Amino acid sequence: MRATFEEIFSEIEAPRIERTKRHKLLDILGVAILSVIAGAQSFGEIEDFGNVHFNWFKNHFELNHGIPSHDTFERLFSRLDPNSFQKAWLDWLSNLKSLLPESVIAVDGKTLRGSHQRSKGLKGLHVVSAWSCENELSLGQIKVNSKSNEIIAIPELLEQIAIKEAIITIDAMGCQRNIAEKIISLSGDYVLTVKANQGTLEEALTDTIEKVMNQPENTRLYYTAVDNIECSHGRIESRECTVLPAMYQPLLSKKWKNIASLIK
DSSP: OOOOHHHHHTTSOOOSOGGGOOSOHHHHHHHHHHHHHTTOOSHHHHHHHHHHTHHHHHTTSOOTTOSOOHHHHHHHHHHSOHHHHHHHHHHHHHHTGGGSOOOEEEEEEEEOTTOOBGGGTBOOOEEEEEEETTTTEEEEEEEESSGGGHHHHHHHHHHHSOOTTOEEEEOGGGOOHHHHHHHHHTTOEEEEOOOGGGHHHHHHHHHHHHHHHTSOTTTOOOEEEEEEEEOGGGOEEEEEEEEEEGGGSHHHHHHSTTOOEEEO
């Protein structure tokens, strides 16, 4: 049975003193989450969005004392346990999976801008995140100590999100056989980038594609698409994509689970 918003987020422990409460925890979380989904980017904008759409929110939450102030939102989220909130958020998204058709999930690591403090010797906060391209929605993220630790963090992140029948795209850092196997085990598919950090693999793919494209047309099997895109300042950018079936590299089929194509 699918859990409701109230059932999922009620499991979060409220970090507040009982006698000072004017708003229910679910009211604050509900208004904040839906406001951010709608585009709010600060606590002040969350309050403004809530007031503008108060009648709608009142039909779904109690809000006996109106929309909480921006200070209330800020105080709550500064004290909220981030792990508990992320778990509830991911559980709720999983419940919505059937309502949000998924096709491509982009997994990427990045260092958050402005998160470092050089004067205190603190490095920037590096996270691995999963982005729903179809729904333009962040599905989850995990903090990592360094870029190299993305290899460890990516499988953990994939465990937390629903990727069934979705295509997972990852840059060269995530081009690892164990990550491909994890995606397949969770009923997803993968597109992994091969660069110089996988030197032997990159060389093998490059040689294979060149050899196939140099074969007589009646003996080779591949597909090429060319797309011309008009960019800014009158510039036209031409993109060419060539796809070969994985049968041209039989050894890869033994090492990379469910590999289907080689793409240039």
